[in-house]
Ligand SMILES: Nc1ncnc2c1ncn2[C@@H]1O[C@H](COP(=O)(O)OP(=O)(O)OP(=O)(O)O)[C@@H](O)[C@H]1O
């Protein structure tokens with residue numbers, strides 16, 4: 001039996017678990033404030049290392065066989081399990097392809113691998129790229145859309161749904177909406193995510209943390225007038241947007257609570273987010289000429305019946321809706337590493 005330490009350090013939370021093969025034996029989810037998850041890559045890595053060390057100490061875990069960590073913003077690569085190596089660490093430390101909470105998971109996986117002398121892997125990182133050329137094209141010759149999304153969870157829930165109905169993922173046309181700190185809506189055509197919004201770059205619905213699609217001219221004016229750097233812009237779009245911009249919190253439960261108490265701004269923001277998610281789902285269905293085999297909603301926000309019902313009302317004309325709240329990322333990470341440890345799959349190399 002293999003003991004796997006699984007790390008998924010998200011934009012608003014740290015999820016840490018110990019698995020015995022596929023069985024999760026210990027798990028903890030810590031929610032963080034905006035202040036806690038701000039700061040440089042080094043500050044964040046140090047903060048999350050403390051969180052992981054506390055977990056190991058509190059549960060008297062002295063060792064394990066391998067680490068499964070969420071994969072960060074690397075160059076576009078195919079799906080699979082990759083050994084965390086120096087090339088990865090170098091790109092992430094330099095934030096070469098941008099900054100994202102998942103970068104910290106990979107960096108920390110590398111550090112713990114050295115400290116415990118055990119291999120560390122990432123599985124289906126956020127840069128999995130299966131986008132169709134048609135979806136990548138923009139109206140500017142020098143600019144292409146990027147495939148950056150919750151690949152791990154979107155694929156895990158899509159496979160899980162296929163299993164539930166005794167079909168294969170590869171034969172289904174699905175629309176998967178990951179509704180978390182960030183929101184991405186993927187078009188899964190025959191097992192490939194042929195289109196998806198890049199939630200980090202100002203595309204798609206706004207979310208607890210992301211700005212979502214913005215009027216380009218107004219954004220350009222704001223950037224110039226406020227003399228923002230490219231890092232400032234990335235932060236504005238991916239960390240200072242959505243509920244953070246409107247209410248100073250990433251906590252959708254708190255915003256929903258305000259809405260329930262009749263706060264008009266919170267009511268409107270919740271409605272607007274549901275409307276934008278619904279529009280993205282409807283847009284995704286165009287790839288399948290306006291239909292799909294199923295729409296799946298997942299992520300932390302999918303625990304909210306209120307939000308799910310608001311979206312379902314608007315999109316149920318397209319296809320049936322399945323809600324799989326939370327995420328299957330921990331299981332999917334562990335399964336990817338077990339496939340390598342059990343020699344069912346060769347680990348891929350990031351060069
Ligand atoms: N029961 C609930 N009802 C409403 N919202 C919820 C509920 N539980 C969690 N959330 C909200 O879900 C959001 C976090 O979702 P999730 O845990 O999927 O995000 P994350 O892992 O930090 O980031 P990401 O999903 O982008 O990787 C927060 O805004 C949180 O308040």
Ligand SMILES: CCCC(=O)O
Nearest residue numbers: 126149150182183199
């Ligand atoms: C997973 C990358 C997209 C996002 O976090 O919004």
